[in-house]
Amino acid sequence: MSDKTTHFGYKTVKVEEKAGKVAEVFHSVAGKYDLMNDLMSGGVHRLWKRMTIEMSGVRRGDTVLDIAGGTGDLTAKFSRIVGPEGTVVLADINDSMLRVGRDRLTDLGIVNNVKFSQADAQYLPFPDNSFDVITIAFGLRNVTDKDLALRSMLRVLKPGGRLLVLEFSSPVQSSSI
Numbered sequence: 001m002s003d004k005t006t007h008f009g010y011k012t013v014k015v016e017e018k019a020g021k022v023a024e025v026f027h028s029v030a031g032k033y034d035l036m037n038d039l040m041s042g043g044v045h046r047l048w049k050r051m052t053i054e055m056s057g058v059r060r061g062d063t064v065l066d067i068a069g070g071t072g073d074l075t076a077k078f079s080r081i082v083g084p085e086g087t088v089v090l091a092d093i094n095d096s097m098l099r100v101g102r103d104r105l106t107d108l109g110i111v112n113n114v115k116f117s118q119a120d121a122q123y124l125p126f127p128d129n130s131f132d133v134i135t136i137a138f139g140l141r142n143v144t145d146k147d148l149a150l151r152s153m154l155r156v157l158k159p160g161g162r163l164l165v166l167e168f169s170s171p172v173q174s175s176s177i
């Protein structure tokens with residue numbers, strides 16, 4: 001074990017412990033994640049996700065990777081836009097979240113152009129230059145080595161492709177005027 005630490009919510013934990021703690025949280029909330037998301041954001045996450053789709057410039061026939069896609073909100077929207085000529089991969093490290101996502105998309109009738117992949121954002125199991133669009137919504141904060149994950153995303157993104165990271169942060173005020 002090393003002495004290196006990292007953030008886990010407002011806590012500081014050992015680097016080696018973070019993935020296990022993140023997994024525990026999402027295994028336990030998977031069944032009620034969508035309800036919690038609506039309650040905790042007052043439904044605003046839906047607006048942010050719609051903006052993400054618009055900014056992605058996604059088109060019919062595109063190949064899309066939704067990393068840390070959880071219960072599949074973005075995947076469902078992408079799936080409708082890329083149509084039968086396109087593909088959307090819903091990737092998440094957590095099998096409980098993926099299972100809820102798969103059931104939900106099946107209930108919505110969205111399955112034909114969607115693939116599911118249990119994958120760690122740090123070690124994406126896809127060939128180089130595979131995707132036109134990659135998103136990671138409220139997921140990067142959960143990843144232990146964010147640089148490693150971003151490099152992995154860049155590797156699988158096609159040249160000229162678009163990566164969108166949807167995340168919370170504290171605004172920084174510049175004093176250099």
Ligand SMILES: C[S@@+](CC[C@H](N)C(=O)[O-])C[C@H]1O[C@@H](n2cnc3c(N)ncnc32)[C@H](O)[C@@H]1O
Pocket residue numbers: 022026037067068069070071072073091092093094097119120121122136137138139142143144
């Ligand atoms: C807050 S949820 C976001 C779900 C979805 N993107 C949304 O916006 O509703 C975070 C997701 O990140 C996933 N996750 C955490 N660490 C991950 C990793 N290293 N690689 C891939 N997914 C990860 C969790 O399992 C969880 O489903």
